[in-house]
Amino acid sequence: MDITDREELTVVGFAVRTTNAEEMDPTRARLPVLWQRAGAPGAFAHVPGRIDERLYAVLTDYESDHHGAYTQVVGIGVRTVPRLPEGMVAVRVPAARTLRIEARGPMPQAVMEAWQQVWKHTEAGGTPSRVFTTDLEVHHPGGADLYVAV
Numbered sequence: 001m002d003i004t005d006r007e008e009l010t011v012v013g014f015a016v017r018t019t020n021a022e023e024m025d026p027t028r029a030r031l032p033v034l035w036q037r038a039g040a041p042g043a044f045a046h047v048p049g050r051i052d053e054r055l056y057a058v059l060t061d062y063e064s065d066h067h068g069a070y071t072q073v074v075g076i077g078v079r080t081v082p083r084l085p086e087g088m089v090a091v092r093v094p095a096a097r098t099l100r101i102e103a104r105g106p107m108p109q110a111v112m113e114a115w116q117q118v119w120k121h122t123e124a125g126g127t128p129s130r131v132f133t134t135d136l137e138v139h140h141p142g143g144a145d146l147y148v149a150v
Helices: 031-039 109-123
Strands: 002-006 009-018 055-060 070-078 089-093 096-103 135-140 143-149
Touching: 009 031, 009 055, 031 070, 055 089, 070 089, 096 109, 096 135, 109 143
Parallel strands: none
Antiparallel strands: 002 096, 009 070, 009 089, 055 070, 055 135, 096 143, 135 143
16 A cells, blocks of 8 residues: 555546445345446446546445445546436545555455455554545556545
8 A cells, every 4th residue: 555646636437425335245236237327338428528448436425434324326427527328427536645455456356345445444444544535446457446535
């Protein structure tokens, strides 16, 4: 984990509201369906202004901490918010000071292990402490990088 400043970003994609407890139960988990939808060929072909070929996961609207509900948006980075296709949302990811954690290896296991590191850091009262505002996963061919707001 290292501390870095993350630049502002706008993401257009699909959203769900969930909790970590729900995601641990395969019968209630919403994220696999969200990722399947976002990863479908051509899912974002009709969204103009794409900035790169990465997929972004924005974790925001935290109810409390990592035990409470949050919203996850999986989508693409865009220059400006276009007229949104039906079923999609736009979210502004503000610039922030973050903990950066690399997730490498088979997905989604590597990302889950990276989040477990974050949760241990949080539970142990690690510094800097999380602020539970807006966190970001940047998915690329080499894996993913987590940017956790502190």
